[in-house]
Amino acid sequence: EDVRRKYVKDKKLGEGTYAIVYLAHLRTDPSTLFAIKKIKVNTEYKDGLSMDAIREVKYLQELSHANIIALHDVFSSKDQNLNLVLEFLPLGDLEMLIKDQNIQYGAGDVKAWMGMLSRAVWFCHENFVLHRDIKPNNLLIASDGEVKLADFGLARSFADPYLNMTHQVITRWYRPPELLYGARQYSGAVDIWSIGMVFAELLIRVPFVAGNSDMDQITKICEAFGTPTEDNWPGVTKLPNYVPVDKNYIIPVRGRDFYQQQFPTAGPVGADLLMSMCQLDPRKRSTARQILEHRWWFTEPKPTKKEDLPKKS
Numbered sequence: 513e514d515v516r517r518k519y520v521k522d523k524k525l526g527e528g529t530y531a532i533v534y535l536a537h538l539r540t541d542p543s544t545l546f547a548i549k550k551i552k553v554n555t556e557y558k559d560g561l562s563m564d565a566i567r568e569v570k571y572l573q574e575l576s577h578a579n580i581i582a583l584h585d586v587f588s589s590k591d592q593n594l595n596l597v598l599e600f601l602p603l604g605d606l607e608m609l610i611k612d613q614n615i616q617y618g619a620g621d622v623k624a625w626m627g628m629l630s631r632a633v634w635f636c637h638e639n640f641v642l643h644r645d646i647k648p649n650n651l652l653i654a655s656d657g658e659v660k661l662a663d664f665g666l667a668r669s670f671a672d673p674y675l676n677m678t679h680q681v682i683t684r685w686y687r688p689p690e691l692l693y694g695a696r697q698y699s700g701a702v703d704i705w706s707i708g709m710v711f712a713e714l715l716i717r718v719p720f721v722a723g724n725s726d727m728d729q730i731t732k733i734c735e736a737f738g739t740p741t742e743d744n745w746p747g748v749t750k751l752p753n754y755v756p757v758d759k760n761y762i763i764p765v766r767g768r769d770f771y772q773q774q775f776p777t778a779g780p781v782g783a784d785l786l787m788s789m790c791q792l793d794p795r796k797r798s799t800a801r802q803i804l805e806h807r808w809w810f811t812e813p814k815p816t817k818k819e820d821l822p823k824k825s
């Protein structure tokens with residue numbers, strides 16, 4: 513019954529903004545490996561490491577899907593920290609692959625990775641879970657090549673909000689315009705935007721819209737995709753952090769040609785799918801289901817088989 517005693521921590525695997533990750537094994541079977549993620553819980557909320565938080569984790573424990581990292585157990589350690597016992601994924605993440613100059617990949621590989629990401633997000637949304645922090649760094653790779661969505665904003669909601677500023681800059685490049693404008697009500701469309709940004713980055717191997725502040729991110733989104741207006745996005749001017757744009761600086765919303773030109777390796781059908789993910793108005797963005805039903809998956813080239821995907825050496 514003592515979950516804590518079921519696992520033995522081995523070496524430290526890495527440290528992120530909100531957590532320290534350890535390799536671990538089963539006490540009863542040292543060959544079964546796990547990653548234990550010890551969340552740096554905000555002291556102020558420690559007492560409140562409460563039913564809500566636990567309930568959310570428990571819920572994630574039940575989300576079982578090939579493309580979502582498995583959460584095997586949850587326990588609190590003596591120092592009251594929250595420990596998540598996760599599937600051990602030894603082959604790094606998509607960000608490492610994108611950045612590794614020695615790794616070459618093609619259209620079939622991008623299609624395979626995008627398929628795994630899209631199925632993961634479809635499954636989350638089907639179960640009323642939003643991820644909210646999809647980025648290449650949160651797409652971990654299993655030894656069989658399977659890509660798994662990790663880090664369900666969990667760490668964030670438990671962690672000390674003051675920690676992050678000193679440690680590293682939070683990546684805003686995958687954040688949708690409605691969140692940047694301070695929308696309080698949002699939907700699965702936030703994840704779809706992030707999928708689009710990951711798709712674009714897989715194609716060009718650099719982040720597509722890389723702002724250096726939230727304001728700059730908005731500006732760059734407008735330059736890249738067009739300026740949000742009441743015409744193309746009814747209600748946008750009412751959002752809390754909306755910034756009016758001078759009429760002379762309005763950039764029209766980009767059409768098919770733009771996407772085909774910017775992302776030639778996607779092919780015309782792929783460019784079309786990307787465009788459907790990059791709609792400024794969240795209501796116009798495609799849903800995870802629509803993504804999975806898109807023609808692109810059935811267009812040549814076929815997605816690479818997972819065991820044939822490039823991986824780090």
Ligand code: ADP
Nearest residue numbers: 525526527528529531533547598599600601602
């Ligand atoms: P970050 O978001 O900065 O990567 P994390 O706290 O998520 O921070 O993870 C820190 C490091 O621990 C990662 O860079 C990775 O090397 C390792 N790691 C995280 N989760 C796993 C896992 N499930 N399996 C293997 N290694 C992991």
